[in-house]
Every structure is written in C-alpha cells, then in structure tokens.
Ligand SMILES: [Ca+2]
Ligand SMILES: [Ca+2]
Ligand SMILES: [Ca+2]
C-alpha cells in the first residue's frame with residue numbers, strides 16, 4: 001500500500017481479442033499489490049510509435065524517448081484494514097464503489113468457526129448552506145491516511161473547495177476468541193476557506209447486521225446520544241459526542257429508507273424519530289445521525305467522536321427492576337428472575 005516508484009524495464013503491447021489492446025509497462029522488480037489497490041500513471045510519455053505493422057502484431061517504438069522520460073507509477077490504496085487481537089476493521093475508499101467507507105468489522109468468537117462481520121455499512125455525507133441534497137464525502141479528493149501500527153489509521157483527509165474532513169480510526173480488539181471489540185472514529189471538519197461556513201450538516205449512516213444476521217436484531221434508543229442494537233448473542237452500542245454541534249438529530253428506520261433519503265436529490269433532515277425511548281424487534285433497522293453546525297469560522301474546526309462497541313448480549317435479566325416492589329425473600333427473588341427470563345424471550349420472538 002502507498003506510493004511506489006519503479007524503473008521501467010520494458011514496454012509491450014498486449015493484444016486483446018475481445019476488447020481494446022493494452023499498453024503494458026514492465027518494472028524491474030515485482031510490485032507489492034495490496035487487496036483493492038489500483039494503479040494510475042502520471043507524468044508524460046513522449047515517443048514516436050510506428051504502427052505500420054500493428055495489424056501483424058508488431059509494435060515498433062522509438063524507445064530512446066522512453067529511456068529518458070520519467071513516468072511515475074502511483075498505487076493508490078483504495079482499501080485498508082486494521083487489526084487488533086481477534087478484531088479487524090475493513091475500509092473501502094474507492095469512490096467508484098459504494099458510498100460505504102467502513103465495510104467490515106470482523107470479530108473472532110470462540111463459539112463460531114470464522115470471525116463474525118457485524119457491519120454492513122458505515123458512510124458519511126455532508127450538506128452546506130446552499131446545497132439542495134446531501135453528498136457523500138467519497139466524492140471529495142482523498143488523501144489516504146497513514147497507518148500507525150496495525151490498529152490506527154490516522155489523518156485520512158477528504159478535501160473540498162471550502163473545507164476538509166479529517167478522520168482517524170482506532171480499533172481496540174480483544175484476544176482471539178473474545179467477542180468484544182470497539183472502534184472509534186475521530187472526525188474533524190475544518191474550514192479551509194476565507195469565509196465563514198454556515199449551516200454545515202454532517203451525516204453518519206450506520207447499518208449494523210449484528211452477528212452477520214439482521215433478522216433477529218432488536219434496536220433501541222433510550223438516550224439521545226446512544227443507539228443499541230442486539231440479538232441473543234451480541235450487543236452493539238453506538239455512542240456519539242459532538243459538543244460543539246448546534247443540533248444533533250437521529251433517525252432510525254428499516255433499510256433502505258434512511259440511506260435512500262441521504263442519496264436522493266432533495267434535502268433530508270432528521271427529526272429524532274421514532275421518539276426515544278423506543279425499541280424495535282427483528283428488523284433491519286438502520287441509523288442516521290445529523291450534526292448541525294450553524295457556523296464554522298475561518299480556520300476553525302469542529303469535532304465529532306463516534307464510538308462503536310461490541311459486547312456479548314446481556315443474557316442475565318435485571319434482578320432488581322426499579323418499578324417492581326423489593327422482593328422480601330430469596331424465593332421471591334428467584335421467581336422474579338425466572339419471570340423476567342420468560343418475558344424477555346417472548347418479547348424478542350413476538351414480531352417477525
Ligand atoms: Ca460487512
Ligand atoms: Ca442492519
Ligand atoms: Ca443478529
């Protein structure tokens with residue numbers, strides 16, 4: 001991953017019966033490709049090509065020009081992967097792929113044969129004062145970040161004309177087999193222009209599929225900063241913090257309503273629906289969060305921290321729920337616990 005400079009040792013024409021023929025460049029030693037890497041060329045090639053005999057499969061060129069010209073070969077890292085213990089976090093930075101940026105969150109679990117991917121999509125959008133729709137940050141110019149060890153990807157920058165968005169991801173895994181993990185996104189929105197940015201809206205979209213299977217997921221918002229999605233085995237909690245935001249709004253809805261609205265051609269604002277507290281069971285609920293910054297002054301920045309945390313599902317029912325009179329005997333306590341087990345199972349299986 002990263003940029004590589006290589007001396008060119010040969011040039012060839014690779015004929016292709018079914019499509020356009022390709023001009024090939026051979027380097028002096030093999031390139032070290034990573035998954036998702038793509039290559040592009042910059043610099044100039046000045047050469048005389050004699051194509052008289054091209055139809056015979058011969059390709060003649062004045063190679064002396066190639067030898068003196070410099071051709072830069074860039075390998076853009078369009079994907080990245082962080083690992084820590086039994087966890088890994090996968091990224092797709094290719095703007096030609098989907099809007100999704102964080103695409104995999106695989107966590108090893110000793111009770112499963114292979115690591116479990118709990119994340120379907122995490123993507124980011126923005127809208128400025130005069131915009132008429134939200135735009136994926138993947139449409140902006142990307143400066144790939146630098147890995148800091150295996151578990152931190154630092155300073156990934158998307159640059160617009162007036163502002164930049166800088167993100168750092170930190171993955172905290174546990175040892176192999178332990179199904180706990182956490183990753184933190186630190187987001188800075190920076191005004192690079194010489195005028196104040198007004199009404200800057202930043203959107204974070206999340207589609208978790210807890211345990212790689214959304215059908216049994218139950219979704220809860222009890223306080224505005226926290227979103228919880230769980231099934232019988234795992235629980236994922238998403239916590240946001242944006243102290244300087246003038247407003248923070250969420251919307252939870254079944255796939256694909258929220259992402260459809262973020263990618264349609266009209267203005268989308270969230271309005272804290274459904275009203276918290278709420279719980280929805282056995283459906284593919286997705287989460288959108290909107291951070292509103294009324295104004296960002298010249299040279300100023302605003303911060304958002306987004307934490308996504310995986311833990312085992314809380315299998316133990318609460319022994320002492322606040323609305324129930326305090327049990328007087330040990331037997332009453334046991335009976336209360338049992339009735340809670342029954343209730344929670346019925347609730348999670350009641351809807352389809
Ligand atoms: Ca995935
Ligand atoms: Ca989902
Ligand atoms: Ca699930």
Ligand SMILES: [Ca+2]
Nearest residue numbers: 261266267268
């Ligand atoms: Ca929209």
